[in-house]
Amino acid sequence: xxxxxxxxxxxxxxxxxxxxxxxxxxxxxxxxxxxxxxxxxxxxxxxxxxxxxxxxxxxxxxxxxxxxxxxxxxxxxxxxxxxxxxxxxxxxxxxxxxxxxxxxxxxxxxxxxxxxxxxxxxxxxxxxxxxxxxxxxxxxxxxxxxxxxxxxxxxxxxxxxxxxxxxxxxxxxxxxxxxxxxxxxxxxxxxxxxxxxxxxxxxxxxxxxxxxxxxxxxxxxxxxxxxxxxxxxxxxxxxxxxxxxxxxxxxxxxxxxxxxxxxxxxxxxxxxxxxxxxxxxxxxxxxxxxxxxxxxxxxxxxxxxxxxxxxxxxxxxxxxxxxxxxxxxxxxxxxxxxxxxxxxxxxxxxxxxxxxxxxxxxxxxxxxxxxxxxxxxxxxxxxxxxxxxxxxxxxxxxxxxxxxxxxxxxxxxxxxxxxxxxxxx
Amino acid sequence: xxxxxxxxxxxxxxxxxxxxxxxxxxxxxxxxxxxxxxxxxxxxxxxxxxxxxxxxxxxxxxxxxxxxxxxxxxxxxxxxxxxxxxxxxxxxxxxxxxxxxxxxxxxxxxxxxxxxxxxxxxxxxxxxxxxxxxxxxxxxxxxxxxxxxxxxxxxxxxxxxxxxxxxxxxxxxxxxxxxxxxxxxxxxxxxxxxxxxxxxxxxxxxxxxxxxxxxxxxxxxxxxxxxxxxxxxxxxxxxxxxxxxxxxxxxx
Numbered sequence: 001x002x003x004x005x006x007x008x009x010x011x012x013x014x015x016x017x018x019x020x021x022x023x024x025x026x027x028x029x030x031x032x033x034x035x036x037x038x039x040x041x042x043x044x045x046x047x048x049x050x051x052x053x054x055x056x057x058x059x060x061x062x063x064x065x066x067x068x069x070x071x072x073x074x075x076x077x078x079x080x081x082x083x084x085x086x087x088x089x090x091x092x093x094x095x096x097x098x099x100x101x102x103x104x105x106x107x108x109x110x111x112x113x114x115x116x117x118x119x120x121x122x123x124x125x126x127x128x129x130x131x132x133x134x135x136x137x138x139x140x141x142x143x144x145x146x147x148x149x150x151x152x153x154x155x156x157x158x159x160x161x162x163x164x165x166x167x168x169x170x171x172x173x174x175x176x177x178x179x180x181x182x183x184x185x186x187x188x189x190x191x192x193x194x195x196x197x198x199x200x201x202x203x204x205x206x207x208x209x210x211x212x213x214x215x216x217x218x219x220x221x222x223x224x225x226x227x228x229x230x231x232x233x234x235x236x237x238x239x240x241x242x243x244x245x246x247x248x249x250x251x252x253x254x255x256x257x258x259x260x261x262x263x264x265x266x267x268x269x270x271x272x273x274x275x276x277x278x279x280x281x282x283x284x285x286x287x288x289x290x291x292x293x294x295x296x297x298x299x300x301x302x303x304x305x306x307x308x309x310x311x312x313x314x315x316x317x318x319x320x321x322x323x324x325x326x327x328x329x330x331x332x333x334x335x336x337x338x339x340x341x342x343x344x345x346x347x348x349x350x351x352x353x354x355x356x357x358x359x360x361x362x363x364x365x366x367x368x369x370x371x372x373x374x375x376x377x378x379x380x381x382x383x384x385x386x387x388x389x390x391x392x393x394x395x396x397x398x399x400x401x402x403x404x405x406x407x408x409x410x411x412x413x414x415x416x417x418x419x420x421x422x423x424x425x
Numbered sequence: 426x427x428x429x430x431x432x433x434x435x436x437x438x439x440x441x442x443x444x445x446x447x448x449x450x451x452x453x454x455x456x457x458x459x460x461x462x463x464x465x466x467x468x469x470x471x472x473x474x475x476x477x478x479x480x481x482x483x484x485x486x487x488x489x490x491x492x493x494x495x496x497x498x499x500x501x502x503x504x505x506x507x508x509x510x511x512x513x514x515x516x517x518x519x520x521x522x523x524x525x526x527x528x529x530x531x532x533x534x535x536x537x538x539x540x541x542x543x544x545x546x547x548x549x550x551x552x553x554x555x556x557x558x559x560x561x562x563x564x565x566x567x568x569x570x571x572x573x574x575x576x577x578x579x580x581x582x583x584x585x586x587x588x589x590x591x592x593x594x595x596x597x598x599x600x601x602x603x604x605x606x607x608x609x610x611x612x613x614x615x616x617x618x619x620x621x622x623x624x625x626x627x628x629x630x631x632x633x634x635x636x637x638x639x640x641x642x643x644x645x646x647x648x649x650x651x652x653x654x655x656x657x658x659x660x661x662x663x664x665x666x667x668x669x670x671x672x673x674x675x676x677x
Contacts, residue, residue: 402543409543411482412524416541419500423536 006057009064013135020130023102024056027290034296038232040272042265044258048238051246055289059245060132066092067136072193075137075160076244077122078145079311079342080167082183082335084321087206087248088198089190094133095244096122096140099288101405103128110155111148116376117405118288119152126159133245134160139193141186143167145346146379163189169346180336187332200328207321207331213248216255217317223262224306225364228271230262233282233305234295240312241289273304278424281361283309283387284372285380291405294372294413301418302425306364309357310372315342318356345379353383354390361396367424368397370417375404397424427677430474431669432494433502433662434461434483437522437550437635440665441468444673447509452662457483457522462490478502478672480664482523497671499664500526500539506667507631508534511655515627518646518654519663520617520636522550527620529627534667540620545584548616550636552585556609559589560602564639567606571641574607581612588612607641614645621650630654633663 063073074086075096086093103124110123125131142153142164153164165182168175187198223230243251280303295305319341322334343353361369369391373380384400391398399420403409426446433440439457443450455464461483477494479487480502503519517528525548529537542548557567578595582588592605636642637660647653
């Protein structure tokens, strides 16, 4: 694909071409510094490099071709949107990443200044006309996981065709019933969008496809228990990030290939860092593309990340959807049950998250836990304190970091992370 | 035994301590300025010592001059330095030019839990320097002025810039300069003590870094924690000392 063809496509999507070129240039440089500089990378990481280099190119082309063939495109911000249903409706689902500062001043005309960078980012990308995914969407699905997002969706809804799912804040029987009805409502929204009914056969097939993707990610997660670590935390994060926008079946195949290579590497006792390198579990807020700041700081401070307890990480692949129900209503029940297992910080209480972190750290042989809170993300800021107490009880060294998409705190963060790693060595 | 030098490149000042074994041979310092590498070169007129450890925010920068040098974080360096001066210390407070660190010390000067201010300069030496300048005073004279205060107003601003605005408002309201100066000192000590409590403050407390030279800060820390901190003669040398001592124990 030539640059000119890409540019013509971006122009048709009404992107701000000059600003978009600048964004891609920064992204390319950032990727080179953080990813291509890594030593001993897996050969299968070529897939990651290719997908990322064509993140606004070939993947958008595929999506445009799917649209031309009559498919609808659904954009999401959160792991509560059931991908099974989107695929069963014959739609393409893409995660709208929101991991970079873009259009911040414009965004601050629609959301308060003391809003987290993730929200400002998706509003900013839309207002600054920088994201070909948002511009390709026929429907954008929001969810009520935090006050910042739910109010931002009110403003965003004036810019895009939106459907907002209500996510309960507790986990009692009535909450499950509420989310079950929200799944029904989402199904109706999809049927209205496509003009076709979602069938049991289509949902069964879509559930198998999404579970296959989750199984591949689970396999990758388990392989990271090996010492030396067979994959860097940065690359594993990228795999999880790509899972939100690449074609699901291609992604599953490629991740399984990556796992095959990791198994060979583990059998040979090889890895990306010497055996005995301090191993850290990263917990907390999701890191959307290209929010690689903290993993890079950690992995350039003499440690290796062995897991991501995050929505763009283990939380998204931990639970499978039950494939046994045969009729549509029972399948929708199974979806509600699967999604209500998510231990998002929006729930109260959310004790299972603390147990999951300690268990995951143990399974992966982590020497410590780093908690990442995005500045102004109140649910995770509260849980950072609770996780700290839980890790103390579990005997796991713990470092809580609160930061945003800016780079001005990189020096101080590096000192804190290096000092934490020094205490583990 | 080889000489080992510790170099601490901070935001405001650069210190060098040279040790042989556990014995300190020399100490030197220079302001950081906007050209820290020239300042570092001037501190080593005869070239770098055979073994060098660098700490402080300029530690990576120094590797461009001395690629063979080792680096450690200022948190670990201060812990080792403080433990060598006060082996009984259980908690460490370091207030430097742009960072404040509270560290729970484990036996042998190892680092336990620690806290460090994030990007903001509130609660650091920079805050005192900035507010002293607003009073038209040196930091030493500003501390002396504050020691004469008796009824400090509460400075509630978390921000260095807004604290000045708040101080100006207080002056316009007729609050005495000494009281305002004392209030500004109290503001940074309050932030600092909160950090100490988060790491689990235990006596004895070693207080190091440039701000430990400020008698008003030392008095207020003592009042806030309920006991007198241990302050070395040259508190700003602690990081360089720790780096040198760490290197002396690290095989080359």
